[in-house]
Amino acid sequence: MTILIADDDADDRMFLEQAMRQNGYNQAIEFVEDGEQLMEYLRQQGRYNEQNAPWPNLLILDLNMPRKNGFQALSEIKDDPKLRRLPVIVMTTSSTDEDVIKTYNLGVNSFVTKPFNFNRLVEMIGALKAYWMDTVKLP
Known part of the structure; x- marks a missing residue:
């Protein structure tokens, strides 16, 4: 996975990866830094091809990113x-009702606010992990 x-x-x-490792997740974690890279990764374009961009089973998406924000990327993904x-x-620092409603209208599967405490x-x-990796069956 x-x-x-x-x-x-x-x-x-870095904190997300550490938190995943502390929860026993030892499989592949890939990173992109903005919405443009995300879409290139998912479409296996440019430097991302099948060999260095394994298809993800799950995407954790920040909303506030440069070049193409999370709303724009989410819209492209779901379209x-x-x-x-x-x-x-x-997973974002935002907790506004407007952002929650907008992402669900765009088709997000879950919306969580990033905690400010590592624990x-x-x-x-x-x-x-318990829900998305141990409970549900992913496509």
């Missing part, structure tokens, strides 16, 4: 018949 994380903040990427089955979890992040990732 491969998880793809789209987040422009290097510290957030593309080849990509729309990819489960997407939005809470580990707990959250544990809950996400």
Whole structure:
């Protein structure tokens, strides 16, 4: 199982990976830094091809990214018949009702707010892992 994380903040990427490892996730974690890279990865374009861009089983998506934000990328993913089955979890610092409603209207599968405490992040990732990797059947 491969998880793809789209987040422009290097510290957030590092903390997410550490939290996943602490929860026993030892499989592939791939990273992209903005919405443009995300779409290139998913479409296996440019530097991303089948050999260095394994198809993800789950996408963790930040909303606030440069070049193409998470809303724009999510819209493209859910509008593309080849990509729309990819489960997407939005994990962002935002907790506004407007952002929650907008992402669900675009077809997100889950919306969670990034915790500011590492221990809470580990707990959250544990809950996400239990549901998305141990409970549900992914396409």
